[in-house]
Amino acid sequence: MMLLYLVPSFAQRLPRLEVSSNNPHYLQTSKGKPFFWLGDTGWxxxxxxxxxxxxxxxxxxxxxxxxxxxxxxxxxxxxxxxxGRPALIDKDITKPNITRGSNPGNQLAYDYWDHMDFIITQAERRGIYMALVPIWGDIVKKGVVSTSQAAEYTTWLVKRYRSRSNIIWLNGGDVRGDQYTIIWDTIGRVIRKYDNQHLIAFHPFGRTSSSWWFQHAEWLDINEFQSGHQDYDQDKSEPAYGEDNWKYIRDDYSKLPIKPTLDGEPSYEAIPHGLHDGNQPYWTADDVRRYAYWSVFAGGCGFTYGHNAIMQMHKPEDANPAFSVREYWNEALNAPGAAQMQYLKKLILSKSFFDRIPDQSILVEPERLKHGYQAATRGEDYA
Known part of the structure; x- marks a missing residue:
């Protein structure tokens, strides 16, 4: 089968991202400029x-x-x-539904991938990197994609987008790395084989970290963990860190080889505790701020924010919205937590970047537990 690789011209190219050689806990651009990952979840x-x-x-x-x-x-x-334009022909992952042309006014020409091209280009013009999940974990867990199919599709996808400047590859997708490991490892290896210019991370299941399975994988550049959406009382899984997302950073920070790490899915703003019961309290801006500062001060290379309505792009015509969502995506744009994330980024970038370390020893008071926990970070000339 002949697959077409159509890459439109770019108005602007963003600098390539890489793990810092000065301090591999953090990220930088190819010119050595600090890069603080401030992510949003737009699944x-x-x-x-x-x-x-x-x-x-x-x-x-x-x-x-x-x-x-x-x-x-x-x-x-x-x-x-x-x-309604399908991404695939006959739901076959090896058959991207590609049409001739890309005119958005022509339904016979403007396909799923043209639309994806357009959004990636527009993000690039705005200085935004796109962390792309090639295959969501649920697809793989259903057993409908073989290793060879995953490899063929990933090869096509990487060749289509590897020349883009604003790509980060996000393997996995809310899934444990010890399930269908051969597929996730194959995807990672294929990405690295055909693209050695863009960073690769792995988005794991709730209350796990990619470091549990792929710390030594040559294709993995950045660890992500998902501290998840459960509160202290709800989290019964090992290691039962509950809301203490800083503990995942602490664990990853000490592992070798050193790799940057961040919370890629904390509790979303405006989603019920535990996700599935709308009678539970909803996570607030206070909560997402706490997760952000805790994890970054503990040594994280950044933080990904999420909002219930925006992660699913909830619209009035949705027949079955998820997780007891209470507003539409455009109404949620100005949620207080989303507006406040920029201050953490500005704070970290206002200080010397690569010498920053987590350091609880500088605190005078005894360490507190749960919501009373205070995280401390410092550089050579600040704390």
Missing amino acids: LLFSKLNREEAIQYLDDRAQKGFNVLQVMVLHELDVTNYD
């Missing part, structure tokens, strides 16, 4: 928003200082874009 951006809505979303996130968006490429094998 269904490619499939739910039209061109005008995507521009509205990207403009807002750029204005609020976000520089990374975590987005699914394929949520399901039957995924379509905003007006």
Whole structure:
């Protein structure tokens, strides 16, 4: 089968990102400039928003200082874009549904991948990197994708987008790395084989870290963990860190080889504790701020924010919205937590960057537990 690789011209190229050689706990641009990952969660951006809505979303996130968006490429094998154009032919992951032309006014020409191209280009113009999840974990867990199919599709996807300047590869997708490991390892190896210019991370299941399985994988550049959406009383899984997301950073920070790490999915703003019961309290801006500062002060290379309505791009026409969502995506753009994330980024970038370390020893008071915990960080000339 002949696959076409259509890459539009770029108006602007962003600097390549890399792990810092000065301090591999952190990220930098190829010119050595500090890069603080401030992510937003827009999982269904490619499939739910039209061109005008995507521009509205990207403009807002750029204005609020976000520089990374975590987005699914394929949520399901039957995924379509905003007006029903399927990404795949016959739900076959090895058959991207590519049409001739890319005119958005022509339904016979403007396909799912053209729309994805458009959004990536618009993000690039706004200084935003796209952390792309090639295959969401649920697809793999259903057993409908073989290792060879995953390799063929990933090869095509990487060749299509490897020349883009604003790509980060986000393997996995809310899944444990010890399940279907051969597929996740294959995807990682294929990405690295065909693209040695972009960073690769792995987005794991709730209350786990990619370091549990892939710390020594040559393809993995950045660890992500998902501290998840459960409160202290709800979290019964090992290691039962509950809301203490800083503990995942502490664990990853001490591992060798040294790799940057960050909380890629803390509790989303405006989502119920534990996700599934709308009668539970909802996580607030106070909570997401706490997770952000805790994890970054503990040594994180950044932080990814999320909002219940925006991660699923909830719209009035949605028949089955998830997780007891209470507002639409465009109403949630100005949620207080989203507006406040930029201050953490500004704080970290206002100080010397690569000499920053976590250091609890500088605290005078005894260490407190749970919500009373105080995280401390310092550089050579600040604390």
